[in-house]
Amino acid sequence: MPIPTTAEAPGAPPAGLRERKKAQMREHISDTATRLFLERGFDEVTVAQIAAVADVSVKTVFNYFRSKEDLLFDRESEWIDCVAQLAQSAPDRGLIPLLIDDVKLRYPALPFGEWARFTGEAAEGRRRFYRLINEHENLHARLLVMNERMAARTREVVAAALATPVDDPISTAAGDLVHGAYTCTGREFTRCLLASLAPAETARRAIAVGTEALTRVRTAYADTPLVTGAS
Numbered sequence: 001m002p003i004p005t006t007a008e009a010p011g012a013p014p015a016g017l018r019e020r021k022k023a024q025m026r027e028h029i030s031d032t033a034t035r036l037f038l039e040r041g042f043d044e045v046t047v048a049q050i051a052a053v054a055d056v057s058v059k060t061v062f063n064y065f066r067s068k069e070d071l072l073f074d075r076e077s078e079w080i081d082c083v084a085q086l087a088q089s090a091p092d093r094g095l096i097p098l099l100i101d102d103v104k105l106r107y108p109a110l111p112f113g114e115w116a117r118f119t120g121e122a123a124e125g126r127r128r129f130y131r132l133i134n135e136h137e138n139l140h141a142r143l144l145v146m147n148e149r150m151a152a153r154t155r156e157v158v159a160a161a162l163a164t165p166v167d168d169p170i171s172t173a174a175g176d177l178v179h180g181a182y183t184c185t186g187r188e189f190t191r192c193l194l195a196s197l198a199p200a201e202t203a204r205r206a207i208a209v210g211t212e213a214l215t216r217v218r219t220a221y222a223d224t225p226l227v228t229g230a231s
Contacts, residue, residue: 026064028137029054033071033197036228038128042136069142072132082108083182087157094227095161095220096122096178103185103210115203123199130190147183154179161225174221181217185210 032054036045047068051058081182087095102188106113110126140210155175156166164171189206197205222229 013044022064023094026055029056029061029064032067032072034129037072037132038125042072042132042139053175069139072139073142075109076146080110080146080153083150083154083179084157087161092230094225096214096221096226096227097229099182100214100218101179103182103190103214104207107185107189107206111187113131115207118164118199118203120199123193127193127196130193134194144155148182151176151179154182154193165223168171174226177217177220178226182210184213185202 016201029050030103033045033050036050036053044066044158047061048058050071051061054061061071070076083099086098090098102113105119106115110122112118112122133143155172158178159166159171160166162168162171162174166172177183185206188209189202192202192205218227
């Protein structure tokens, strides 16, 4: 009888369950860290303190996160890749119409995504989150790096839609325009939050600005695959 592999061993959880448990642990550690950062300040909280409150070891924290900054920006890869993921979800549709529809429904930087779930409690938590970032030079710098990485990823998506090399100057310009228009939503969202506008008004203004910016880009590229989709 063959020796069971780890996945086949009696009593071992299925691979899907293991992945879910890992994702839950990662979220638990990140949520704990974020709460402590917001309560005490980023510099005032150590990884050891986070581990103690999360009831895990310091080694476990570093198994999931490389640095303290990673604990706060735990959804970085998802944010950077959100345009690419959206394009892959409907490859026959034009990217810009897809983004317009997306802006009306959600803001990917929110943990829960959908505007419909953006309530008073969520708004206050997000407001404190952005204030923390703005007050800490390293965190603000990290956010700028994330934005540039997202821009680079968006340029790749746009180049693929236009069937041009990534470094083609016209394609690069198109990618930058798409990225700039799409992220107008986030800039207006943050501005309204920090101005303490009500959640509904914050969402309304962010959607309006993002939709207007993308609509103008759609007009500029009306006869290209960015609007018409795959031929």
